[in-house]
Amino acid sequence: MFELRLLVPQDRVDAVSDALEALDALSVSVEDADAQTDSEQALFGEPGMPPPRGGWNRSRVIALFPTEEAAREAGALLQAQDFFDGCQVAGVEDVPEQDWVRLTQSQFAPVEITPQFWIVPTWHQPPDQARQVIRLDPGLAFGTGTHPTTRMCLRWIARQQLAGQRVLDYGCGSGILAIGAAKFGATDIDAVDIDEAAVQSTQANALANDVVLHAGLPERAQGKYQTVLANILASPLKVLAPLLCAHVAPGGSLVLAGILERQTEELKQAYAPYARLDVADTEDGWVLMTARL
Numbered sequence: 001m002f003e004l005r006l007l008v009p010q011d012r013v014d015a016v017s018d019a020l021e022a023l024d025a026l027s028v029s030v031e032d033a034d035a036q037t038d039s040e041q042a043l044f045g046e047p048g049m050p051p052p053r054g055g056w057n058r059s060r061v062i063a064l065f066p067t068e069e070a071a072r073e074a075g076a077l078l079q080a081q082d083f084f085d086g087c088q089v090a091g092v093e094d095v096p097e098q099d100w101v102r103l104t105q106s107q108f109a110p111v112e113i114t115p116q117f118w119i120v121p122t123w124h125q126p127p128d129q130a131r132q133v134i135r136l137d138p139g140l141a142f143g144t145g146t147h148p149t150t151r152m153c154l155r156w157i158a159r160q161q162l163a164g165q166r167v168l169d170y171g172c173g174s175g176i177l178a179i180g181a182a183k184f185g186a187t188d189i190d191a192v193d194i195d196e197a198a199v200q201s202t203q204a205n206a207l208a209n210d211v212v213l214h215a216g217l218p219e220r221a222q223g224k225y226q227t228v229l230a231n232i233l234a235s236p237l238k239v240l241a242p243l244l245c246a247h248v249a250p251g252g253s254l255v256l257a258g259i260l261e262r263q264t265e266e267l268k269q270a271y272a273p274y275a276r277l278d279v280a281d282t283e284d285g286w287v288l289m290t291a292r293l
């Protein structure tokens with residue numbers, strides 16, 4: 001396989017991608033050409049605010065072709081088109097043959113949350129000491145158990161008595177926290193996300209784990225819950241403060257993650273009108289903050 005790599009300004013990405021597909025590219029992918037540099041710009045805004053940008057300033061468009069000749073020919077044909085003005089062919093590269101399935105699988109080993117509680121991909125056997133297991137394969141939605149924010153939430157869940165509780169997982173991603181809550185006894189669980197792919201992923205993962213929960217878009221969250229979990233990021237968590245706190249039943253718990261250590265004070269202040277947040281756990285520069293309402 002050979003990759004044709006192009007640099008394309010924002011307003012040409014659709015035209016160039018369509019042309020590559022018409023030229024029989026096996027796949028076309030688009031990345032931020034300025035990622036990890038000072039010019040990187042966010043595409044998504046805060047909830048309720050307009051998005052800051054419709055696309056990246058410069059995209060790296062990568063098209064896969066079965067032969068080097070086909071990749072070079074596609075590059076030459078594109079350069080002759082009017083819409084290619086301002087675009088650039090960055091090169092053609094050989095893509096070595098790989099067993100992608102095996103490679104991906106080798107990167108995801110079982111993750112220990114506590115000595116008895118593990119996240120285990122379906123291609124692994126659970127370790128002997130595991131008493132609670134979430135079976136989860138990496139997919140489109142965030143939450144495989146490898147990120148410190150997810151792990152801290154799961155460790156918190158493993159320390160609770162959730163039997164019979166109504167639980168809300170706000171920003172559910174793969175559904176890993178909602179499934180964890182079910183494994184530790186919660187019986188009425190809503191898992192919501194703004195991303196439809198996350199909702200679908202949560203439903204599929206719940207089924208695979210034999211867990212009953214209700215997944216949906218954020219409007220599905222209704223009423224009060226004994227436990228509200230939200231592993232998002234500091235900025236959306238600040239905007240969501242009144243909404244999340246309003247969902248916590250009197251005496252219930254609010255559990256927030258996605259917060260860097262240096263953001264602890266600003267989160268405390270944002271939640272001060274509704275709840276008193278404390279740091280309950282830390283890992284790799286991230287903190288878990290909890291409050292009892």
Ligand SMILES: C[S@@+](CC[C@H](N)C(=O)[O-])C[C@H]1O[C@@H](n2cnc3c(N)ncnc32)[C@H](O)[C@@H]1O
Pocket residue numbers: 047141142143144145149150153170171172173174175176177192193194195198218231232236258
């Ligand atoms: C860091 S992931 C967490 C996934 C999972 N709960 C975990 O702990 O691993 C954050 C998730 O929150 C979702 N999200 C971001 N902003 C949101 C909002 N305002 N309302 C609901 N979900 C949101 C994202 O789509 C993403 O799936």
